[in-house]
Amino acid sequence: xxxxxxxxxxxxxxxxxxxxxxxxxxxxxxxxxxxxxxxxxxxxxxxxxxxxxxxxxxxxxxxxxxxxxxxxxxxxxxxxxxxxxxxxxxxxxxxxxxxxxxxxxxxxxxxxxxxxxxxxxxxxxxxxxxxxxxxxxxxxxxxxxxxxxxxxxxxxxxxxxxxxxxxxxxxxxxxxxxxxxxxxxxxxxxxxxxxxxxxxxxxxxxxxxxxxxxxxxxxxxxxxxxxxxxxxxxxxxxxxxxxxxxxxxxxxxxxxxxxxxxxxxxxxxxxxxxxxxxxxxxxxxxxxxxxxxxxxxxxxxxxxxxxxxxxxxxxxxxxxxxxxxxxxxxxxxxxxxxxxxxxxx
Amino acid sequence: xxxxxxxxxxxxxxxxxxxxxxxxxxxxxxxxxxxxxxxxxxxxxxxxxxxxxxxxxxxxxxxxxxxxxxxxxxxxxxxxxxxxxxxxxxxxxxxxxxxxxxxxxxxxxxxxxxxxxxxxxxxxxxxxxxxxxxxxxxxxxxxxxxxxxxxxxxxxxxxxxxxxxxxxxxxxxxxxxxxxxxxxxxxxxxxxxxxxxxxxxxxxxxxxxxxxxxxxxxxxxxxxxxxxxxxxxxxxxxxxxxxxxxxxxxxxxxxxxxxxxxxxxxxxxxxxxxxxxxxxxxxxxxxxxxxxxxxxxxxxxxxxxxxxxxxxxxx
Numbered sequence: 161x162x163x164x165x166x167x168x169x170x171x172x173x174x175x176x177x178x179x180x181x182x183x184x185x186x187x188x189x190x191x192x193x194x195x196x197x198x199x200x201x202x203x204x205x206x207x208x209x210x211x212x213x214x215x216x217x218x219x220x221x222x223x224x225x226x227x228x229x230x231x232x233x234x235x236x237x238x239x240x241x242x243x244x245x246x247x248x249x250x251x252x253x254x255x256x257x258x259x260x261x262x263x264x265x266x267x268x269x270x271x272x273x274x275x276x277x278x279x280x281x282x283x284x285x286x287x288x289x290x291x292x293x294x295x296x297x298x299x300x301x302x303x304x305x306x307x308x309x310x311x312x313x314x315x316x317x318x319x320x321x322x323x324x325x326x327x328x329x330x331x332x333x334x335x336x337x338x339x340x341x342x343x344x345x346x347x348x349x350x351x352x353x354x355x356x357x358x359x360x361x362x363x364x365x366x367x368x369x370x371x372x373x374x375x376x377x378x379x380x381x382x383x384x385x386x387x388x389x390x391x392x393x394x395x396x397x398x399x400x401x402x403x404x405x406x407x408x409x410x411x412x413x414x415x416x417x418x419x420x421x422x423x424x425x426x427x428x429x430x431x432x433x434x435x436x437x438x439x440x441x442x443x444x445x446x447x448x449x450x451x452x453x454x455x456x457x458x459x460x461x462x463x464x465x466x467x468x469x470x471x472x473x474x475x476x477x478x479x480x481x482x483x484x485x486x487x488x489x490x491x492x493x494x495x496x497x498x499x500x501x502x503x504x505x
Numbered sequence: 506x507x508x509x510x511x512x513x514x515x516x517x518x519x520x521x522x523x524x525x526x527x528x529x530x531x532x533x534x535x536x537x538x539x540x541x542x543x544x545x546x547x548x549x550x551x552x553x554x555x556x557x558x559x560x561x562x563x564x565x566x567x568x569x570x571x572x573x574x575x576x577x578x579x580x581x582x583x584x585x586x587x588x589x590x591x592x593x594x595x596x597x598x599x600x601x602x603x604x605x606x607x608x609x610x611x612x613x614x615x616x617x618x619x620x621x622x623x624x625x626x627x628x629x630x631x632x633x634x635x636x637x638x639x640x641x642x643x644x645x646x647x648x649x650x651x652x653x654x655x656x657x658x659x660x661x662x663x664x665x666x667x668x669x670x671x672x673x674x675x676x677x678x679x680x681x682x683x684x685x686x687x688x689x690x691x692x693x694x695x696x697x698x699x700x701x702x703x704x705x706x707x708x709x710x711x712x713x714x715x716x717x718x719x720x721x722x723x724x725x726x727x728x729x730x731x732x733x734x735x736x737x738x739x740x741x742x743x744x745x746x747x748x749x750x751x752x753x754x755x756x757x758x759x760x761x762x763x764x765x766x767x768x769x770x771x772x773x774x775x776x777x778x779x780x781x782x783x784x785x786x787x788x789x790x791x792x793x794x795x796x797x798x799x800x801x802x803x804x805x806x807x808x809x810x811x812x813x814x815x816x817x818x819x820x
Contacts (some may be wrong), residue, residue, distance in 0.1 A: 368576035454554035479800030
């Protein structure tokens with residue numbers, strides 16, 4: 161939605177104190193996960209695009225517990241680019257979310273661009289992504305289309321994204337692509353931890369940020385082809401459940417637990433009623449003969465317990481409510497200065 | 506700097522382009538007639554029509570109109586919450602943006618506040634809405650809310666209410682709690698009164714609520730009871746849930762006492778199954794005690810109560 165022309169300058173509610181620190185246009189953030197990372201190519205290719213677009217840029221390489229050849233490459237880049245290339249490293253791997261937070265601590269760019277550790281996307285797409293931000297978006301995410309990796313991976317990825325869209329109502333087709341550009345403000349308001357890196361666009365959108373998906377040219381894909389370990393699927397599934405819960409029910413846990421619990425109790429309760437009625441008035445069969453009786457009781461009890469968890473959730477939210485602001489003010493016109501009669505278009 | 510207003514009127518706005526000018530005029534006429542200083546805080550909940558432009562238009566003519574614009578649609582509670590935060594008047598009045606509340610009631614709300622109440626709630630005794638879809642569910646819900654929360658209010662759904670500013674500044678609202686404000690504040694000792702207010706039929710736009718809301722309100726009731734009366738002693742609340750199950754477990758035992766031979770397995774499993782939630786709820790209650798204790802919310806609440814004690818700031 162385009163801003164309405166105003167008789168006075170609106171106070172951008174979220175002009176942070178950090179603005180003083182944002183002296184560059186853009187910071188490229190590359191989390192490095194393995195020793196064979198092709199970061200020299202990434203920094204060269206994307207850096208060249210930033211130069212072409214006349215952006216003041218820098219690059220933060222975050223070594224996620226990785227040393228060896230990747231570290232040498234980073235040192236070479238630092239020697240070549242000087243202060244444009246910054247290097248931070250952890251002693252052990254903490255995951256992309258922590259890498260991003262670390263980069264955010266030292267980055268000087270108004271915009272962060274995250275990229276995988278190899279040239280996954282045609283670097284030329286940077287221009288479109290930055291242009292989209294300039295046009296008013298808070299975040300642009302890449303959608304690899306068409307993809308160049310094996311069909312099995314494409315199928316798995318497509319199913320995952322389809323599931324996320326169905327369950328969570330988002331509109332993203334490629335949450336697994338970490339080629340993204342976003343304003344710093346996004347990280348100031350969206351907590352990124354654990355596996356939330358993947359779901360950053362979803363959560364940002366939920367917070368009211370304007371997130372745009374752009375189709376980009378996919379150059380190559382690293383990583384395993386075929387099926388992953390069982391653990392990967394289990395974690396992914398748990399992530400989906402977690403994200404749905406966190407994006408939709410954070411402030412009303414009982415809505416979630418209560419609905420699930422009531423459903424279970426209702427099923428158990430109806431089954432119980434049916435069995436008792438059947439025994440008493442229909443066939444007089446002993447209840448102990450029926451395993452369904454135990455099942456019914458257990459469902460009922462389980463439902464009640466689920467509701468109990470929801471109530472504890474409510475206690476947590478109540479005690480933390482001051483830290484969880486539910487709304488974001490975009491612009492405000494509420495100062496009390498003297499009247500400034502302006503013609504307004 | 507303009508002088509601090511006596512009365513802040515907070516209005517959540519969502520797609521009310523036709524109503525805004527009239528609303529402003531009515532509010533202005535009503536409060537100017539009292540000779541009070543006021544501000545009108547319009548919180549735009551990311552309207553999709555021209556509401557924001559209309560608001561800014563009003564502001565360009567009268568600086569007492571304040572405008573907050575949400576980044577996306579966050580709902581009525583969030584809008585009120587933002588309005589409360591911005592409000593500076595000693596009395597904060599909330600009302601709907603759809604003209605169904607009548608600003609002419611404001612002087613009466615204020616008069617009642619000056620009798621020494623902390624909250625004065627409006628009661629739409631003659632509602633101008635459909636009976637089956639709006640009035641009946643609302644009536645049932647209100648009875649239930651009044652009974653559960655022990656707050657004698659007929660019409661929790663009426664947005665037209667007046668609050669002492671100190672009170673709303675100390676609240677953190679979330680989810681859909683705005684309708685339960687009186688009940689929640691009573692927990693910390695607020696004096697709540699109610700007066701009958703006018704209710705007008707909708708002139709513009711669409712009604713934004715439906716029947717399914719009543720179901721959600723039902724779940725919310727559990728929460729309100731918990732938060733308004735048991736927030737600082739959750740174990741007691743969970744104890745209430747535990748008790749019936751403990752009773753059932755005992756009843757099963759009692760039943761078997763004189764007839765031990767019949768369905769032993771069944772009796773055993775029933776006993777266990779009833780005992781389980783009884784213990785479970787006690788454990789959850791203890792967990793909640795821990796959460797409350799660790800959060801420090803109990804200390805803050807004592808301060809809130811002290812703030813809410815008289816002598817109050819003059820209204």
